[in-house]
Amino acid sequence: MKKVITGNQAVAYGVILSRVDVISAYPITPQTTIVEELSELIANGRLNTRFLKVESEHSAMAALIGASTGGVRCFTATSSHGLAYMHEMLHWASGARLPIVLVNVNRAIAPPWNIWSDQSDSLAQRDTGWIQLYCENNQEVLDTVLQAYRIAESAKLPVMVVLDAYVLSHTSEPVEIPTMEEVDPFLLPYCPEYAIDIQEPVTFSMIATPEFFLEFRYKLQRAMEQVPEIAREVNDEFKSRFGRGYGAIERYGKAEAEILLMTSGTVTSTSRIVVQKLNEKGISVAGIKIKRFRPFPAEEIYEEIKGAKKLAVIDRNLSAGVGGIFAHELRAALYPRENRPQVFGFISGLGGRDITPELIEEAIQYTVGHPQPEEEILWLGLKK
Amino acid sequence: MSKLLSFKGASEMPMISVSFGNMEWNKTGAWRAQRPFYEDKTPPCSAACPAGNDIVAFIQKITEGDFEGAWSLIKEENPFPGICGRVCFHPCESKCNRGAYDEPVAIHALERFVSDYASTLNKKTERVPGARKGKVAVIGSGPAGMGCAYHLAKLHYEVTVFESSPSAGGMLRMGIPSYRLPKGVLDREISTIQALGVEIRTGIPFGEKLGLDDLKDYQATFIATGAHRGRGLNIPGEKGKSVFNGLDLLRKINVGHRGKLGDKVSIIGGGNTAIDVARSVIRLGKKATILYRRSKEEMPAFEDEILEAIEEGVKIRYLVNPVRIQQKDDMKRLECLRMELGEKDESGRRKPVAVPDSNFFIEADTVIVAAGEEIEVSFLPKGIEKKDGIVLTQRDGNAGVKGIFAGGDLTSTQRTVAHAIGSGKKAALAIDCYLQGKNAEEAIGQILIGEGPSLSIFRHLHPEERPMNPHVVAFEELNTDYFETSKRHREQRGLARKRIKGFEEVTSTLTEKIALKEAERCFSCGTCNGCENCYVFCPDASIVKVEEILSRQVDYDFCKGCGICFSECPRGAISLKEEAR
Numbered sequence: 001m002k003k004v005i006t007g008n009q010a011v012a013y014g015v016i017l018s019r020v021d022v023i024s025a026y027p028i029t030p031q032t033t034i035v036e037e038l039s040e041l042i043a044n045g046r047l048n049t050r051f052l053k054v055e056s057e058h059s060a061m062a063a064l065i066g067a068s069t070g071g072v073r074c075f076t077a078t079s080s081h082g083l084a085y086m087h088e089m090l091h092w093a094s095g096a097r098l099p100i101v102l103v104n105v106n107r108a109i110a111p112p113w114n115i116w117s118d119q120s121d122s123l124a125q126r127d128t129g130w131i132q133l134y135c136e137n138n139q140e141v142l143d144t145v146l147q148a149y150r151i152a153e154s155a156k157l158p159v160m161v162v163l164d165a166y167v168l169s170h171t172s173e174p175v176e177i178p179t180m181e182e183v184d185p186f187l188l189p190y191c192p193e194y195a196i197d198i199q200e201p202v203t204f205s206m207i208a209t210p211e212f213f214l215e216f217r218y219k220l221q222r223a224m225e226q227v228p229e230i231a232r233e234v235n236d237e238f239k240s241r242f243g244r245g246y247g248a249i250e251r252y253g254k255a256e257a258e259i260l261l262m263t264s265g266t267v268t269s270t271s272r273i274v275v276q277k278l279n280e281k282g283i284s285v286a287g288i289k290i291k292r293f294r295p296f297p298a299e300e301i302y303e304e305i306k307g308a309k310k311l312a313v314i315d316r317n318l319s320a321g322v323g324g325i326f327a328h329e330l331r332a333a334l335y336p337r338e339n340r341p342q343v344f345g346f347i348s349g350l351g352g353r354d355i356t357p358e359l360i361e362e363a364i365q366y367t368v369g370h371p372q373p374e375e376e377i378l379w380l381g382l383k384k
Numbered sequence: 385m386s387k388l389l390s391f392k393g394a395s396e397m398p399m400i401s402v403s404f405g406n407m408e409w410n411k412t413g414a415w416r417a418q419r420p421f422y423e424d425k426t427p428p429c430s431a432a433c434p435a436g437n438d439i440v441a442f443i444q445k446i447t448e449g450d451f452e453g454a455w456s457l458i459k460e461e462n463p464f465p466g467i468c469g470r471v472c473f474h475p476c477e478s479k480c481n482r483g484a485y486d487e488p489v490a491i492h493a494l495e496r497f498v499s500d501y502a503s504t505l506n507k508k509t510e511r512v513p514g515a516r517k518g519k520v521a522v523i524g525s526g527p528a529g530m531g532c533a534y535h536l537a538k539l540h541y542e543v544t545v546f547e548s549s550p551s552a553g554g555m556l557r558m559g560i561p562s563y564r565l566p567k568g569v570l571d572r573e574i575s576t577i578q579a580l581g582v583e584i585r586t587g588i589p590f591g592e593k594l595g596l597d598d599l600k601d602y603q604a605t606f607i608a609t610g611a612h613r614g615r616g617l618n619i620p621g622e623k624g625k626s627v628f629n630g631l632d633l634l635r636k637i638n639v640g641h642r643g644k645l646g647d648k649v650s651i652i653g654g655g656n657t658a659i660d661v662a663r664s665v666i667r668l669g670k671k672a673t674i675l676y677r678r679s680k681e682e683m684p685a686f687e688d689e690i691l692e693a694i695e696e697g698v699k700i701r702y703l704v705n706p707v708r709i710q711q712k713d714d715m716k717r718l719e720c721l722r723m724e725l726g727e728k729d730e731s732g733r734r735k736p737v738a739v740p741d742s743n744f745f746i747e748a749d750t751v752i753v754a755a756g757e758e759i760e761v762s763f764l765p766k767g768i769e770k771k772d773g774i775v776l777t778q779r780d781g782n783a784g785v786k787g788i789f790a791g792g793d794l795t796s797t798q799r800t801v802a803h804a805i806g807s808g809k810k811a812a813l814a815i816d817c818y819l820q821g822k823n824a825e826e827a828i829g830q831i832l833i834g835e836g837p838s839l840s841i842f843r844h845l846h847p848e849e850r851p852m853n854p855h856v857v858a859f860e861e862l863n864t865d866y867f868e869t870s871k872r873h874r875e876q877r878g879l880a881r882k883r884i885k886g887f888e889e890v891t892s893t894l895t896e897k898i899a900l901k902e903a904e905r906c907f908s909c910g911t912c913n914g915c916e917n918c919y920v921f922c923p924d925a926s927i928v929k930v931e932e933i934l935s936r937q938v939d940y941d942f943c944k945g946c947g948i949c950f951s952e953c954p955r956g957a958i959s960l961k962e963e964a965r
Binding site: 095096097156193194198200201202203204205206207208212215216218219 | 391393394397399400401402403404405406407408410925
């Protein structure tokens with residue numbers, strides 16, 4: 001059934017269809033309507049899910065860590081400061097290998113105070129051991145939530161599904177909503193390897209001395225390394241069942257282009273139009289959408305960029321002192337490889353400023369016109 | 385116990401750090417610095433109940449739907465739940481912690497419900513089996529005398545009650561109009577005391593037909609003859625015709641006479657007797673006006689009674705003080721002074737002061753004086769001391785003569801049914817101690833409810849059961865996050881215009897459904913009611929359930945003393961103490 005729904009409603013549908021057992025969340029703009037929707041359904045007895053009210057995001061994640069250790073499927077949603085507040089518990093969830101799914105609605109982090117979209121919040125959590133999946137539209141949001149549980153429970157790693165504030169969270173689009181009957185065989189009930197048994201009490205996450213700690217982290221990294229394969233299989237099955245799919249990355253536009261424009265989130269939608277327009281004008285440019293940020297799809301990207309001379313990366317985030325985080329990761333991923341293209345790192349759209357077709361075209365034209373970037377960070381649309 | 389783990393490498397290790405086996409051997413309770421424990425504390429209602437009712441316990445039984453159990457619990461302390469549920473001024477409710485939250489629990493209504501429910505089952509207290517320990521005489525069959533007789537019978541004594549009137553009940557029968565306390569309720573509760581083996585001999589006035597010499601067969605005597613003499617006003621004309629005493633009138637009405645009343649009746653006084661008289665007068669088809677020398681705020685009558693009286697058409701004139709009663713033609717003419725309120729007196733109320741030259745007249749067909757009661761002392765045995773209008777007794781109720789005890793209105797200025805019942809109970813205990821050669825003071829000290837003076841005879845009989853810390857739980861000690869506000873349920877009251885047509889009971893007993901709802905409102909202050917908040921919150925799963933029922937035990941092997949159970953207990957039934965090191 002097709003419905004016109006917001007990105008946050010798409011999240012809620014995804015959660016309902018995933019038969020989540022426990023939800024715990026704390027309200028924060030622009031995430032709030034997700035749990036508002038879900039908690040109302042629970043309160044009205046229409047959704048058989050336990051909702052744990054908490055006083056903070058830190059507690060929300062802590063509660064889910066407890067619930068997930070109990071062996072049930074868990075969900076939370078947050079944004080910005082809420083996600084930052086969860087930071088400690090994010091490490092705990094991944095270290096304890098709990099397949100929790102979190103939806104983060106990208107929002108800038110203050111000060112100055114700002115409630116609009118940028119990726120600083122989720123990217124600041126890149127080292128917490130969470131899988132990160134960025135969405136381009138509301139359909140992808142719903143589908144990604146469903147896939148996220150499959151990936152999380154196979155990899156035994158938590159997954160963060162990310163969507164842009166307002167551009168998706170509060171904007172309605174037609175979304176195909178699968179039925180429960182369609183989703184159930186795709187997403188089977190969660191069968192934990194370890195779960196609390198009150199009759200047989202064991203200790204979880206107890207101390208690991210220096211003798212063993214390194215090995216646990218090695219295992220965490222190995223688990224991350226399994227994710228590309230797991231995600232590919234999950235997506236293939238999803239595609240066969242629902243007729244839609246999303247790779248870790250997606251290339252569009254002219255084949256064998258000299259210049260590649262790399263984006264994530266909703267900027268990709270705008271870029272598709274710009275790239276098409278420039279292709280029609282004869283400019284050799286193609287686009288690459290990066291959906292999965294963690295684990296970083298270095299292999300997939302390298303395969304897609306062969307032959308390209310220059311990469312223009314638009315980052316809607318800033319790691320002060322370094323620059324754009326996608327560009328930074330990309331440089332690191334390409335460094336050991338042969339025939340590396342030049343990376344042009346653009347920063348734009350922070351704090352929710354629109355990344356317009358004009359700005360995207362400006363980035364591409366700059367890349368066309370320069371053999372290499374004049375500066376490490378290229379500010380797009382900066383009012384000097 | 386623990387064994388040292390060794391892995392060659394990551395391939396042998398589990399995915400996460402998790403113990404391979406059951407960890408119950410690791411008694412993490414050893415980390416504890418403070419220890420929670422279940423400890424019932426005294427609820428403010430019980431501490432305030434002069435009769436010593438275990439209120440929280442009986443309300444809990446109601447919530448369980450065990451009305452018979454509730455009845456048994458009340459009857460442990462008080463033989464008169466049907467009476468107290470109707471006429472007690474319920475100091476329990478004034479102290480109810482729920483009052484600080486929304487409205488106090490209607491304890492009296494629940495007590496009445498339980499009694500009336502039990503009466504439909506024809507519940508009777510059985511005579512306690514076993515040999516009798518001695519014979520005791522009780523003079524007066526009011527709430528003090530009958531209360532004392534009841535508890536003495538349960539303590540294995542042969543008790544004879546001597547009553548001057550033709551039927552038992554004392555002030556309950558003679559002083560309280562039946563629209564407040566139907567005679568059937570009184571009869572039924574007296575009969576349960578008789579069922580215990582208590583003999584009541586009526587028509588035997590003490591001092592006239594009966595003296596101490598006639599009581600030689602009895603090892604002890606309890607005198608509870610009450611305060612039946614109406615106090616005078618000491619004003620000219622109060623002995624004249626058509627001027628009556630309030631208590632006398634009530635007594636007449638209670639035995640079926642109507643009294644010689646004119647159409648317009650003035651009642652002087654502001655206590656419950658004045659209200660009872662006025663409402664009775666209205667029911668006899670006359671007009672009633674109460675003259676009270678202070679203002680509404682100082683009126684000692686109970687507020688509900690005043691409101692009901694006004695509903696029924698009783699007029700109250702405040703700040704009016706009659707100074708002379710004259711006859712003018714067929715009418716009585718009351719010369720009155722207007723009063724104003726001055727400084728506070730020793731009772732804490734503002735003292736009425738006459739406004740100079742404010743004399744005016746009120747006309748009435750009949751004047752009734754209801755200005756308080758006094759005790760009759762003429763028949764009291766020698767050696768009994770009196771002071772300020774009461775008989776002096778020791779703390780245990782001993783009246784200064786060996787084997788003679790006194791109680792009820794005779795020995796107290798707090799002349800309520802509940803106080804009388806409490807004083808009878810104390811005397812029963814003291815008489816038992818006296819006859820068994822035990823120290824009554826000590827025995828009383830052990831069974832005080834809270835700081836006292838209320839006593840629990842249950843604790844005297846079963847010192848090990850239902851232990852309770854005397855600390856009275858304050859509102860601030862409750863965790864009210866777990867309570868929702870709710871309206872107090874009231875007893876239905878008949879329409880005033882119908883009520884005044886006779887002496888039918890004004891209010892009706894709560895229905896079972898409403899009683900259950902009202903009982904649910906009880907915070908159960910200081911008393912665990914198995915709400916399981918502790919069980920739900922304990923992060924160490926150290927609150928023990930046995931067969932799905934909260935055992936009220938802490939598993940100290942694993943309790944780390946975080947105190948969450950203590951702070952999340954809504955009712956202060958868990959205590960916390962520092963762990964001895």
